[in-house]
Amino acid sequence: MEIKKHYKLYKDGKQWCCMALAAAAVSASLMLGNASVKADTTTTNDPQTEQVVTPAADSTSQTTDLAAQEKAAQVKDNGNYGWLDSANVVNNGNLQVSGWQATNQAAGKDNRYVIAYDSTTNTELGRTKVNGNLARPDVAKAYPNVVNAKDAGYQATMNNLDWSKVKNVDDHLQIVSRYSNAANGEGDHVDSWSQPINLDKSNNAYLDNFSIVNNQLQVTGWNATNKALGKNNHYIILFDRTAGHELARQKATAVARPDVAKVYPQVINAQNSGFNVSFSLANVDLNHELQVISRYSDVQNGEGNNVNYWYAPKKFTPSNTSNQGYLDNFNLSNGELTVAGWHATDYSQIESNHYLILFDKSNNTQVASIRVTNVARPDVAKAYSAVQSAGQSGFNASFGKVNLTPGHAYQIVSRYSTLAEGNGDNGQSKFTDIWFAPVTLNQQAYSIDNFSATKDGFNVTGWVASDQAINKQNPYLILLNNGKEIARTKLSLTDRPDVAKVYPSLYNSGKSGFDVNLKVDPATVNGTLKILLRFAGSTDGKTDFSDQTSQDYPTNTGNFDNVHITATKVSLSGWHASTQVANRPYEYLIVLDNGGKELYRQQITDKDITRNDVQNVYPYIKEANKSGFQVTMDIPANMQGHLVRFIHRITDDQQGNGNYVDFYSNPVIINLQYNMNANGINRYILDNGIGHANITVNHVLNEANVASGILTGKYSETKDGKPNMVVVHETANPNDSMGGEINYEKANYNDAFVHAFVDGNQIVEIAPTDHEAWGAAYPANGRAVQFEQVEVYGANNFAHELVNAAYYTAYKMNEYGMFPSLAQSDGTGSLWSHHDVTRYIANGKTNHTDPDGYWTNRASRYFGTSYTMNDFFELVKYEYSHL
Template identity: 50%
Template sequence: MDGLFTHRAYLPKQELFKQINSRLKTVDNLWGISTPDTVIELPETKSVTRTIELNEPNGNKKAEKQVVTFKRASHFNTANDQLTTASQWTTDQSIFSEYPIPVINGYSSLVNNRLIAKIDSLQANSNMDSSIIKVNYVSNSFDKIQNTNMAWLDNVQLMNNSIHVAGWHVTNQVATHPYHYIIVFDKTNNKELGRVQVTTPAYRPDVKQAYDLYNAEYSGFDVTVPLNINNLSTSSDELVVISRYSNDINGEGDYAEYWNPSIKLDQSNNSALDGFDTSADNTLRVTGWHATNLALTKPYHFVILFDQTTGREVGRQRVLNSVRADVQKVLPNIGNSLLSGFTADFDLNGLDLSHNLQAISRYSDDMNGEGNYVDSWFNPVKLMPNKQQNIGYLDSFNVSDGQLQVSGWHAADMTSLEKNHYLILFDNTTNTQILSQKISNTMRSDVAQVYSNIQNANWAGFNVNLGKENLLPGHSYSLVSRYSTASVGNGDSGLYTDYWFTLPQQNQQAYSIDNVFMTKDGLHLTGWMASDYSVVAPKAYLIILSNGQEIGRQKVSLTDRPDVANVYPTISNSLHSGFDSVVKVDTDRMGDTLQVLLRFTGSDDGNSNYYDQLSSAYSTNAGWFDQLMVDGQKVSFAGWHIDDRTIDKPFQYIILLKNGSEVARVKLNSNEQNLTRADVKQVYPYIYNSENTGFSGEITSPIDLENSNIQLIHRFTSSDDGNSSYVDYYSPVLKNKII
């Protein structure tokens, strides 16, 4: 059942209920249950929380949570799988109640440095976020007559056009000036660079212990001040952090402030080049980082490519800086250290990689990279290898199953630049590309052992199926292994290095007749036939010739022969080359020899657009008289006789000739004919009934045989009297002389 449904960690409500409904209906159907469709009410709730956090003097923290819960109802219609959601949230109680702050003797309660005895009630709504109100208790016991105004900066860090400031500021004037601001001021040009209100005072018991002043225990701050860099003259300006307590919510009005010691920014210019190399998309990729406060007033970052050999700029890219936490960790006082990373890609077209190329990182105040700028020049690099060895070898080329499978290796020093590998099939006859395929290399430790000084020798291998491709017979093809800087097409749009492998000529043919023997149904042939021409002439025929004349043919469906494919992998479709077929032949037209014509043709009748292979000749008949003895008028004999034309000739005769004329004949009985002759079968397995071809017996002449030339004929015949439709085998002439 689970296979019927989609399972995900999260689904939208509509889809979730739709799938649940589908599952329930499936269960009902399986169990034969009928459940009427209905509208299901789906209650939904949402809560908004106001947390009042009390920071008691003894260090305890207490929290009072006020919760307003909203509710609404959705409805799911099981008939049409539609979920309808109510648009309005409602609540029985929409007010956060007024909260009297608990009184602790000897302490005053403050929220954001302001004396507050209660938290006012508040109207809640469903769009409101939950909130936290922190209540701090400060001692009412402090030195009220002390006029100390003291501050300290624990940390000042410039980062990404802002300054992170942490420290503390104590003064009794906080009691009447509760609004605390941290301001960054440029003393050089007398301009404010930025300010931020301290809304969450930091607990500083160490400061309270040192300074018995009002609210000293909550005099800490830890804020980040955004800077208006446009108000900065130069990165060498003298900056100061001001801590201000004001009686005005915007930080103006009447105030008490403390000017911390001036800050001089780090003026160092820091950079590093991480990468300077070709990438897989026909570009030169330059990566690194450049961190310097000298760029504070120079917002435009460029990477410039300079040809040191020719002394001219060959490209520039405006870049967006990337995060480099590692750089910030080492250079915390550099404003752009966190966002100091860069990546620039330059089109390789038009670049001379044999030259010394140099990358420049530039921060400028001009959008085109000129104007006022600060540069970092990196060391020049010559990308082109000094050695450019290029060597390869084709281990195998296989088209036996109609798929073009190739394996080999190609090692080239230029792969340090050319990172894309393509295999291209090229027709030399028509001077055209047939196909190209981008491939991944394989490990070849054997190549690395021999060519250890070539760049990619250890990963120079390939073993790829290039798909079904009909190679035209008579054409000459090459396989091109190409390393390129370009990642599209066949790699010819970038820099590339080729190695050409010559493929076998597409004019190969081969065959084998494994078994051939005549049966009552015809000539039974097993074997295989393979030809590159099968690509254009895919229909296969077996044609039987006798004395050069056709006496039978059979169209065959070829079967798989892996053994042939192993031996002849370079012949197209050699895997599909096997046959096991019976060809019906006209025995009346059969001569002394047979040949098999193995034909691939493009026509259904096999008579045009064909390519032939002709077998060697097979005898259709043979015989021998092992014994021929004359004793008076009696002649004994033994031998064997085979002939493919005897299929329809069941009768056998021995005819006695004296001086060339018949004087007697005898019809052989079952004990005298079809005797087993395994020796004949071994020599002539392809002639009909060769295993049962022996004969023996004797014949008596009615006349005297002395001083005569004696000869026997063994005859197969279809007539009972032996006088029609026959095939004969003559014995040698025996001169019977009586002295």
């Protein structure tokens, strides 16, 4: 503490001398002004009046010697001397003062006071009685003729001062030292007025917290300053520094801050300098820099005369504004909705409440929302290392049972919000969302794990699940035979965790298993069986239902595994399994020609061969494990060169008739005879090993054209709607190419078109052969696959074209179950030229004779021979036998 010397005049004999008096300077932030008290005057230094102080008249209570001494001293020195050594504001409002006042005018005034006075407002702030005088030998030395100089010192702490009377920190404050004859310090008194006191003018503050808490900007801190004197309205103001305007203000209620008071004892309001206010986020842009202002004002609305403290600005938006997420799992497998995934964004650091919202996208409504606690996702942290919160971005939560609607699309919304209630959005909150890809509840799946025969019928095991089961909760299994129900049972579904793992988003897939027995006599079923799996809204399963149907299960099936044909014999082996084998002990091999006429039959004795492989595939057919057979037969003359079908028959008749069950083979050619040497061109083809091109499918006229009428429907002139003949054409255009022909027919299909084109290099199918073409008039159009030959040049090129034409003909015959046979005048036969159509069945609707002229020209020109439909028929049979 700085020691100041104050010089006072005194007399030494006839000379005036100066003596230095040691005085303590005012401590931190509180200083004494430059004005001084006149120590050699007989008047008080009162700013209101100048008062002459005279000795007290009543001295009867003093001893005669003392009275005489005082009287003598007063005659010598009637001055009023004093000095304020120090004045410190302590404990945030108490004024600790020390100094001295020496005057012979104090005689008879035994009540000593110190008074704090605001000379600016002429207001006393408070007074404190001084108990006990302090020895001041320095003062006594300076003023030897003042009786009380030796005990002139005082030291006091002035409590309970009314600082509210101070209107400004710059008010003229003084300490009055008083001797009074009245107990309250009034009455007859003598005062010494100090030099002005300057209060600490620092503005001290700190923002403890400026953060988002429960959807509000929470602001806590303190502001301690003596500049707040006379400014009793404390406001906290939120300022948008980016936009340059105030957003909101809150009047602060004083909060006790003893910690601040301890550090700033010289600041009067430090003890209650704290504040704690909140601001709505409604109009706050968190992307802007925001600043908090603490203001003390002398008017109610916070304007007027004020003192401000501007705290450091803050921007809440994170530096990394990316927003990433993924929904790993949308799980309804146990009938309750659980979801898992992650949502990584540093907005979560200010929007700390994490919500998951289930949203019905189909009708734009929220179904449910839950607040979740994030879980660790180190994988996300690794992938998004720049996002500080990525490592704790995961979620795994359950919505429980929620009201869902089958067929609706649902979305999970992950939301980080400043609001800690509802779904994080009350119209004033700040939030960041990710809308994950929608999941539509239109899934269904099933599996028949086992369908096997029992002694009483069938056993069926497997699982079934459907999103329709959300509001159709009665599961049924129904067995159909040829589309007709023959058995039904209500299912008690069991746990299938394996299904839940594969189909987590399928409703109740974890409770989808079944194992049921159906009482059915297998001998009563034929054709096909089908299992129907149903979820019904009605308890009887007959109304309000959703079905899934299995594959067809044939009740009569088999295979000719091996058909070996020699010149004179056919050896066959295979299997035939049927639900109707009971009481049918006989087996036969029967041969039919292509027209369905029986050519041969033979009883099979090598039967009941073990076929566990068949049992594994058809466990629902009883005794399928004993379904094997093998047989060898001689080829009768009427079978040679024919297309035949074999029948394996199981019957109760020893002759092969009676009650029977048949299984048919595919068509088989028995030693189909062809003569490639009869014609020079065919011999050239055979000798040079000329092969065919592959069929290129380029349906420029396609299924879509059926609806527009470009293509007709199925074949109108056949019983089964399939073609039963192939018609050969040629373009009669010596200068065109395949591409040109295709483009022409594409543009002029309303006039005519065929199914395909061939030349020496390629086979191109331009229209599906399941539909009619318009190339040869009816009834041929309603029966035939039709193709055009593009005119080519050169022997080798022509030979290649004939091979391609024969291959395409044979391929289509085989595809539709035709056997090569020449056109006949009665309309039979499978191989026709356009000329054949004109001659036999057109009835004048067409007069074309192709391809006769084209073949004759090229055969004569390049090979010196002829080429007819008979020659082409041999080439077709050759290709057919090599399919």
